[in-house]
Amino acid sequence: MQNNILKLCLLLIASTLAFPFCTKNNTDQSVDDLVDQTLYEAQERGGIGKYGCYELVFPVTLEFPDSTTQEVNSYDEMKDALQAWFLANGSSGHPHHGHATPRPTIAFPFSVISQDGELITVNNETELHDLKAACGGGTFGHHGHHGHGQHGLACFEIQFPLTIQFPDGTTETVADQQALHTLLHDWKNSNPAPGDHPEIVFPINVVMKDDGTVVTVNSKDELHDLKENCD
Numbered sequence: 001m002q003n004n005i006l007k008l009c010l011l012l013i014a015s016t017l018a019f020p021f022c023t024k025n026n027t028d029q030s031v032d033d034l035v036d037q038t039l040y041e042a043q044e045r046g047g048i049g050k051y052g053c054y055e056l057v058f059p060v061t062l063e064f065p066d067s068t069t070q071e072v073n074s075y076d077e078m079k080d081a082l083q084a085w086f087l088a089n090g091s092s093g094h095p096h097h098g099h100a101t102p103r104p105t106i107a108f109p110f111s112v113i114s115q116d117g118e119l120i121t122v123n124n125e126t127e128l129h130d131l132k133a134a135c136g137g138g139t140f141g142h143h144g145h146h147g148h149g150q151h152g153l154a155c156f157e158i159q160f161p162l163t164i165q166f167p168d169g170t171t172e173t174v175a176d177q178q179a180l181h182t183l184l185h186d187w188k189n190s191n192p193a194p195g196d197h198p199e200i201v202f203p204i205n206v207v208m209k210d211d212g213t214v215v216t217v218n219s220k221d222e223l224h225d226l227k228e229n230c231d
Helices: 002-044 075-089 125-135 177-190 220-228
Strands: 054-057 060-063 069-072 110-114 119-122 156-158 162-165 171-174 204-208 214-217
Touching: 002 075, 054 177, 060 075, 069 075, 110 177, 119 125, 119 177, 162 177, 171 177, 214 220
Parallel strands: none
Antiparallel strands: 054 110, 060 069, 110 119, 156 204, 162 171, 204 214
Protein backbone atom coordinates (compact mmCIF):
# COMPACT_ATOMS: atom_id res chain seq x y z
CA MET A 1 0.00 0.00 0.00
CA GLN A 2 2.78 2.44 0.92
CA ASN A 3 4.56 1.67 -2.37
CA ASN A 4 1.40 2.46 -4.32
CA ILE A 5 0.94 5.75 -2.48
CA LEU A 6 4.59 6.65 -3.13
CA LYS A 7 4.24 5.88 -6.85
CA LEU A 8 1.08 7.99 -7.03
CA CYS A 9 2.83 10.94 -5.37
CA LEU A 10 5.79 10.70 -7.72
CA LEU A 11 3.44 10.58 -10.71
CA LEU A 12 1.60 13.70 -9.54
CA ILE A 13 4.89 15.57 -9.01
CA ALA A 14 6.14 14.59 -12.48
CA SER A 15 2.87 15.71 -14.06
CA THR A 16 3.03 19.05 -12.25
CA LEU A 17 6.61 19.67 -13.39
CA ALA A 18 5.80 18.76 -16.99
CA PHE A 19 2.76 21.03 -17.27
CA PRO A 20 4.57 24.41 -17.56
CA PHE A 21 6.76 23.09 -20.37
CA CYS A 22 3.74 21.90 -22.34
CA THR A 23 2.06 25.26 -21.84
CA LYS A 24 5.16 27.15 -23.00
CA ASN A 25 5.48 25.04 -26.15
CA ASN A 26 1.84 25.66 -27.02
CA THR A 27 2.32 29.41 -26.44
CA ASP A 28 5.42 29.47 -28.66
CA GLN A 29 3.56 27.68 -31.45
CA SER A 30 0.67 30.12 -31.17
CA VAL A 31 3.01 33.11 -31.42
CA ASP A 32 4.84 31.57 -34.40
CA ASP A 33 1.50 31.06 -36.15
CA LEU A 34 0.49 34.67 -35.45
CA VAL A 35 3.79 35.88 -36.90
CA ASP A 36 3.30 33.73 -40.02
CA GLN A 37 -0.26 34.99 -40.49
CA THR A 38 0.74 38.64 -40.01
CA LEU A 39 3.57 38.33 -42.55
CA TYR A 40 1.29 36.53 -45.00
CA GLU A 41 -1.47 39.14 -44.73
CA ALA A 42 0.96 42.07 -44.99
CA GLN A 43 2.39 40.68 -48.23
CA GLU A 44 -0.91 39.46 -49.69
CA ARG A 45 -2.48 42.92 -49.38
CA GLY A 46 -0.07 44.26 -52.01
CA GLY A 47 1.01 41.19 -53.96
CA ILE A 48 4.46 41.42 -52.36
CA GLY A 49 7.07 38.72 -51.83
CA LYS A 50 7.70 35.25 -53.19
CA TYR A 51 4.07 34.66 -54.13
CA GLY A 52 3.50 38.15 -55.57
CA CYS A 53 4.88 40.44 -58.25
CA TYR A 54 7.02 42.75 -56.10
CA GLU A 55 9.95 42.61 -53.71
CA LEU A 56 10.05 44.88 -50.67
CA VAL A 57 12.73 47.57 -50.38
CA PHE A 58 14.15 47.60 -46.85
CA PRO A 59 14.27 49.27 -44.40
CA VAL A 60 10.56 49.55 -43.69
CA THR A 61 8.67 50.68 -40.60
CA LEU A 62 6.31 48.37 -38.73
CA GLU A 63 3.29 50.00 -37.11
CA PHE A 64 1.73 48.14 -34.18
CA PRO A 65 -1.89 48.32 -32.97
CA ASP A 66 -0.79 50.35 -29.93
CA SER A 67 0.56 53.03 -32.35
CA THR A 68 4.21 52.26 -31.60
CA THR A 69 6.57 51.79 -34.55
CA GLN A 70 9.84 50.00 -35.26
CA GLU A 71 12.15 50.19 -38.26
CA VAL A 72 13.40 46.84 -39.58
CA ASN A 73 16.13 46.15 -42.14
CA SER A 74 15.18 42.63 -43.24
CA TYR A 75 12.50 39.98 -43.01
CA ASP A 76 14.48 38.36 -40.20
CA GLU A 77 14.30 41.58 -38.18
CA MET A 78 10.62 41.87 -39.06
CA LYS A 79 9.93 38.37 -37.74
CA ASP A 80 11.86 39.10 -34.54
CA ALA A 81 9.93 42.34 -33.98
CA LEU A 82 6.56 40.66 -34.56
CA GLN A 83 7.44 37.75 -32.30
CA ALA A 84 8.50 40.10 -29.50
CA TRP A 85 5.29 42.11 -29.85
CA PHE A 86 3.01 39.07 -29.78
CA LEU A 87 4.89 37.59 -26.82
CA ALA A 88 4.41 40.85 -24.93
CA ASN A 89 0.81 41.46 -25.98
CA GLY A 90 -0.65 37.99 -26.42
CA SER A 91 -2.90 36.98 -29.28
CA SER A 92 -4.15 40.51 -29.84
CA GLY A 93 -4.40 39.81 -33.54
CA HIS A 94 -7.14 37.18 -33.14
CA PRO A 95 -10.74 38.15 -33.91
CA HIS A 96 -12.71 38.99 -30.77
CA HIS A 97 -16.47 38.35 -30.67
CA GLY A 98 -16.59 38.32 -34.45
CA HIS A 99 -14.59 41.52 -34.92
CA ALA A 100 -11.04 41.43 -36.23
CA THR A 101 -8.50 43.10 -33.96
CA PRO A 102 -5.85 45.11 -35.87
CA ARG A 103 -2.50 43.40 -36.42
CA PRO A 104 0.91 44.99 -36.96
CA THR A 105 1.28 46.36 -40.49
CA ILE A 106 3.92 47.91 -42.74
CA ALA A 107 3.61 51.69 -42.39
CA PHE A 108 3.29 54.00 -45.40
CA PRO A 109 5.18 55.07 -47.36
CA PHE A 110 7.29 52.12 -48.46
CA SER A 111 8.83 51.06 -51.77
CA VAL A 112 8.84 47.87 -53.82
CA ILE A 113 10.70 46.56 -56.84
CA SER A 114 8.39 45.32 -59.59
CA GLN A 115 9.13 42.26 -61.69
CA ASP A 116 10.01 44.68 -64.51
CA GLY A 117 12.59 46.52 -62.42
CA GLU A 118 10.50 49.59 -61.55
CA LEU A 119 10.91 51.12 -58.10
CA ILE A 120 7.41 52.01 -56.90
CA THR A 121 6.65 54.02 -53.77
CA VAL A 122 3.35 53.14 -52.07
CA ASN A 123 1.88 56.04 -50.09
CA ASN A 124 -1.55 54.86 -48.92
CA GLU A 125 -4.18 52.11 -48.95
CA THR A 126 -5.51 53.13 -52.37
CA GLU A 127 -2.08 52.79 -53.96
CA LEU A 128 -1.57 49.48 -52.16
CA HIS A 129 -4.87 48.21 -53.59
CA ASP A 130 -3.81 49.36 -57.07
CA LEU A 131 -0.46 47.61 -56.63
CA LYS A 132 -2.18 44.31 -55.88
CA ALA A 133 -4.66 44.79 -58.72
CA ALA A 134 -1.82 45.34 -61.21
CA CYS A 135 -0.27 42.09 -59.99
CA GLY A 136 -3.48 40.12 -60.35
CA GLY A 137 -3.18 38.87 -56.78
CA GLY A 138 -0.11 36.69 -57.30
CA THR A 139 -0.34 33.05 -56.21
CA PHE A 140 -1.22 33.59 -52.54
CA GLY A 141 -4.43 31.63 -53.07
CA HIS A 142 -2.35 28.49 -53.62
CA HIS A 143 -0.64 28.81 -50.25
CA GLY A 144 -1.81 29.14 -46.67
CA HIS A 145 -0.12 31.24 -44.02
CA HIS A 146 1.25 28.29 -42.03
CA GLY A 147 5.04 28.30 -42.24
CA HIS A 148 5.03 31.46 -44.37
CA GLY A 149 7.84 33.00 -42.34
CA GLN A 150 10.12 30.09 -43.18
CA HIS A 151 9.56 29.62 -46.90
CA GLY A 152 7.28 32.26 -48.40
CA LEU A 153 8.80 35.67 -47.80
CA ALA A 154 11.15 36.65 -50.62
CA CYS A 155 12.21 35.30 -53.99
CA PHE A 156 15.66 36.86 -54.06
CA GLU A 157 17.87 39.54 -52.54
CA ILE A 158 19.47 42.14 -54.81
CA GLN A 159 23.20 42.65 -54.41
CA PHE A 160 24.69 46.12 -54.16
CA PRO A 161 25.99 48.46 -55.50
CA LEU A 162 22.97 49.20 -57.69
CA THR A 163 22.45 51.87 -60.34
CA ILE A 164 19.08 53.60 -60.60
CA GLN A 165 17.82 55.50 -63.64
CA PHE A 166 15.24 58.25 -63.14
CA PRO A 167 12.51 59.23 -65.62
CA ASP A 168 14.57 62.25 -66.76
CA GLY A 169 17.40 59.92 -67.82
CA THR A 170 19.79 60.73 -64.98
CA THR A 171 21.34 57.90 -62.98
CA GLU A 172 22.68 57.40 -59.48
CA THR A 173 24.51 54.48 -57.87
CA VAL A 174 23.65 53.38 -54.34
CA ALA A 175 25.93 51.33 -52.11
CA ASP A 176 23.37 49.58 -49.90
CA GLN A 177 19.67 49.21 -49.11
CA GLN A 178 19.62 52.19 -46.73
CA ALA A 179 21.04 54.42 -49.47
CA LEU A 180 18.41 53.10 -51.91
CA HIS A 181 15.64 53.75 -49.40
CA THR A 182 16.86 57.31 -48.82
CA LEU A 183 17.27 57.98 -52.55
CA LEU A 184 13.72 56.85 -53.34
CA HIS A 185 12.29 58.79 -50.40
CA ASP A 186 14.03 62.01 -51.45
CA TRP A 187 13.11 61.57 -55.12
CA LYS A 188 9.44 60.96 -54.32
CA ASN A 189 9.32 64.04 -52.10
CA SER A 190 10.63 66.09 -55.02
CA ASN A 191 8.34 64.35 -57.54
CA PRO A 192 5.03 63.68 -55.75
CA ALA A 193 2.83 63.65 -58.85
CA PRO A 194 1.87 60.28 -60.37
CA GLY A 195 3.92 59.31 -63.39
CA ASP A 196 6.88 57.22 -64.44
CA HIS A 197 8.96 55.46 -61.82
CA PRO A 198 12.72 55.13 -61.32
CA GLU A 199 14.11 51.88 -62.70
CA ILE A 200 16.97 49.50 -62.01
CA VAL A 201 19.80 49.61 -64.55
CA PHE A 202 20.75 46.12 -65.75
CA PRO A 203 22.67 43.89 -65.38
CA ILE A 204 22.22 43.16 -61.67
CA ASN A 205 23.15 40.23 -59.44
CA VAL A 206 20.62 38.63 -57.11
CA VAL A 207 20.97 35.94 -54.44
CA MET A 208 18.18 33.36 -54.61
CA LYS A 209 16.62 32.87 -51.18
CA ASP A 210 15.84 29.18 -51.64
CA ASP A 211 19.37 27.93 -52.31
CA GLY A 212 21.73 30.93 -52.01
CA THR A 213 22.91 30.84 -55.63
CA VAL A 214 23.95 34.10 -57.29
CA VAL A 215 22.16 34.84 -60.57
CA THR A 216 23.08 37.59 -63.03
CA VAL A 217 19.97 39.27 -64.46
CA ASN A 218 20.63 41.09 -67.73
CA SER A 219 17.27 42.62 -68.62
CA LYS A 220 13.69 43.35 -67.60
CA ASP A 221 12.57 40.19 -69.37
CA GLU A 222 15.02 38.05 -67.38
CA LEU A 223 13.92 39.65 -64.10
CA HIS A 224 10.27 39.07 -65.02
CA ASP A 225 10.95 35.41 -65.83
CA LEU A 226 12.92 34.95 -62.61
CA LYS A 227 10.07 36.37 -60.53
CA GLU A 228 7.42 34.41 -62.43
CA ASN A 229 9.25 31.13 -61.85
CA CYS A 230 10.08 31.81 -58.22
CA ASP A 231 6.94 30.15 -56.87
